[in-house]
Amino acid sequence: MNNRPAFELYLQEITEQITNELKEILPAEWDVPQSLRDAMQYSLMAGGKRLRPLLVVAAAEAFGAERQAALPVACAVEMVHTYSLIHDDLPAMDNDDYRRGKLTNHKVFGEATAILAGDALLTHAFYSIVQAGRKSGVSAESLLSIVEDLSELAGARGMVGGQVADMEGEQGLTNLEQLQYIHLHKTGDLIVFSLIAGARIGGATQGQLEALRVFGRDLGLAFQIQDDILDLTGDEQKMGKKTQSDVNQQKVTYPFFIGLEQSQEQVSVLTQSAKDALGRADLTDSSRLMEIADYLMRRDH
Ligand SMILES: CC(C)=CCC/C(C)=C/COP(=O)(O)OP(=O)(O)O
Numbered sequence: 090m091n092n093r094p095a096f097e098l099y100l101q102e103i104t105e106q107i108t109n110e111l112k113e114i115l116p117a118e119w120d121v122p123q124s125l126r127d128a129m130q131y132s133l134m135a136g137g138k139r140l141r142p143l144l145v146v147a148a149a150e151a152f153g154a155e156r157q158a159a160l161p162v163a164c165a166v167e168m169v170h171t172y173s174l175i176h177d178d179l180p181a182m183d184n185d186d187y188r189r190g191k192l193t194n195h196k197v198f199g200e201a202t203a204i205l206a207g208d209a210l211l212t213h214a215f216y217s218i219v220q221a222g223r224k225s226g227v228s229a230e231s232l233l234s235i236v237e238d239l240s241e242l243a244g245a246r247g248m249v250g251g252q253v254a255d256m257e258g259e260q261g262l263t264n265l266e267q268l269q270y271i272h273l274h275k276t277g278d279l280i281v282f283s284l285i286a287g288a289r290i291g292g293a294t295q296g297q298l299e300a301l302r303v304f305g306r307d308l309g310l311a312f313q314i315q316d317d318i319l320d321l322t323g324d325e326q327k328m329g330k331k332t333q334s335d336v337n338q339q340k341v342t343y344p345f346f347i348g349l350e351q352s353q354e355q356v357s358v359l360t361q362s363a364k365d366a367l368g369r370a371d372l373t374d375s376s377r378l379m380e381i382a383d384y385l386m387r388r389d390h
């Protein structure tokens with residue numbers, strides 16, 4: 090008999106399904122230049138935790154949707170996230186050598202191919218969203234809203250805008266509001282997208298979408314504060330990337346402004362307020378999303 094907790098098995102099952110779906114969407118024999126295909130697959134299959142696709146699937150299931158219907162959109166968000174990490178690691182940005190326990194994309198394939206692999210992952214994400222309509226019967230109306238949300242939340246007003254504010258602010262930030270803007274957009278917006286995309290697939294009402302936006306916003310902020318904390322206290326082996334990089338790059342972070350203990354307190358407060366918002370969403374079953382919120386904040390991986 091298998092004694093592993095049900096939640097761990099659930100995580101493992103979804104992670105495997107997402108990886109299999111990604112292999113279908115980017116097949117080994119895909120008819121594109123080999124260096125590009127290799128670079129895209131290298132980072133996608135490098136062992137990321139698949140947290141954002143997990144949120145898409147869990148949100149869709151919380152509204153009673155079939156998991157299969159959510160998988161193409163789950164893959165799309167993982168492609169967007171992976172592109173963002175490839176570009177974030179480039180010499181022009183964070184200049185990191187390791188990601189997900191492996192050499193960064195540009196270290197293996199060179200800068201030009203890494204940039205283009207990121208570009209192609211972003212573009213292919215939109216192809217994958219369309220497949221949710223072609224293969225899994227998600228309505229054209231829902232897909233239209235999902236494409237609109239992704240363009241907004243991953244673009245200039247979302248993740249890219251947050252990344253630019255992060256680069257421009259690096260040493261000059263003077264208050265927590267500026268840092269919060271960066272965290273909410275650079276990291277939070279893709280988490281918000283994942284939740285509301287899943288909810289749209291499940292047929293959420295406007296009120297439920299709003300509640301999930303609040304859940305995602307607080308969860309995303311807590312997640313990035315946790316990332317700031319782990320950069321100081323985490324284990325490089327487990328995290329698969331270098332720690333102390335914020336200090337080395339003289340980046341202003343939550344622990345820099347309010348100290349380690351208060352930052353940890355903020356993570357708990359935000360996780361609780363996220364769960365309170367979720368409680369107000371009146372879902373068919375919110376238990377998995379509640380468990381995921383706790384899981385994200387206990388991570389030391
Ligand atoms: C448009 C682009 C390139 C967006 C990047 C978004 C992002 C969340 C990067 C990682 O942040 P981080 O540098 O705080 O995290 P890590 O410690 O994992 O590098």
Ligand SMILES: C=C(C)CCOP(=O)(O)OP(=O)(O)O
Pocket residue numbers: 136137138139140170189276312313316
């Ligand atoms: C937004 C941040 C903090 C970048 C890393 O995200 P994850 O911790 O989800 O990275 P992977 O598991 O996908 O590599």
